[in-house]
Amino acid sequence: MRPFDYLRADSIGAASQAAHSGATFIAGGTNLIDLMQLEVMVPERLVDISRLDLGGIEATADGGLRIGALVTNADLAADARIRRDHPVLARALLSGASPQLRNKATTGGNLLQRTRCYYFYDPSQPCNKREPGSGCGAIGGVNRIHAILGASAQCIATHPSDMAVALRALDAEVETESVDGARRRFPLADLHRLPGDTPERDTELAQGELVTAVILPPAKAGHQQYHKVRDRASYAFALVSLASVIEMEGERIASLALAFGGVAHKPWRDPSVEEVLVGKVPSEELFDHAADTLLRDAKGAGSNNFKIPLTRRVLKAALRQATRTEMAT
Secondary structure, eight states: OOOOEEEEOSSHHHHHHHHHTTOEEESSOTTHHHHHHTTSSOOSEEEEOTTSSOOOEEEOTTSOEEEETTOBHHHHHHOHHHHHHOHHHHHHHHTSSOHHHHHHOBHHHHHTOOOOOTTTTOTTSOBTTTSTTSOBTTTTSOOTTOOSSSOOSSOOOOOOOHHHHHHHHTTOEEEEEOTTSOEEEEEGGGTBOOOTTOTTOOBSOOTTOEEEEEEEOSOOOSEEEEEEEOSSSSSOOOSEEEEEEEEEETTEEEEEEEEEESSSSSOBOOHHHHHHHTTOOOOHHHHHHHHHHHTTTOOOOSTTTTHHHHHHHHHHHHHHHHHTOOOOO
16 A cells, blocks of 8 residues: 555535545545555545544435435444335345445445456556556456446446445435535436446546435335345345335336346436336236346346346346236246
8 A cells, every 4th residue: 555645624625625636535444445455546645534524314304314424334224214214225235245344334435436346456457447548358358247238348347336226216316515615416316427438437526526415305105125136145246236116006016216236337227117117017028028128238248148137037026026926937
């Protein structure tokens, strides 16, 4: 690890000002410290925001929740309101990392963690995300964990967060504050980027812009699930995951939200898939149509080709479970 300067911020303004000048925020550090040890990220200055008043989970006027950016993953998963009204989020959090990491990892940091692509983590390998213009070693290389949707010729990495996938299904919003004190609130869907020609940019945040909170709307009606397929039962990133909220009205699907992890550079939610299903009577044929719609542009890169049929199976299993549809014989 290379030497760096350390500053403990005493205000959001001071933290944003330092980051605007080129420093890097650190809170729990569960991802950043690993990247610094490997010299994938080599910040000259760290700004410690862990003492800022960004904790706590508070009710909002409309019946939702405001989750401070420094709330740990462990505390968020254990909160009685989250477990009762947003169980898909609690389940997603508990399926990620280990208890020790969940005790340190923060809400804001979890959203902003970097990809676990092997080539990104190895400075001796080409990676357009780490070093723009150097190439993508995963294309034509070892790519079992990589994207099948929304990728580009520059990058096929995936976003690793389980929490972000659940928040996407719950229509969460993000609050931020910038160096000039300006605050904004926007849908989580607008936070993360697809790689395109600039895979080095993971989010739409400006330099020095600090995530201060995540806002959950009032509890959604319906059956909430988090399905995660991974190589081992604990402490493993998703090959494919699905956060779903599905409400039935009689024999028909009244509403639903479907967000996928492990398949793209950001939590993946395709409104056209939901349009296929809403108002329909569940059936195997309908579920196949939804899967065909979801995967119409899916593209494997070799070792990850299996993710395409796996994503289909995960989607259909979640739909069967939520709608209590029997599997066709």
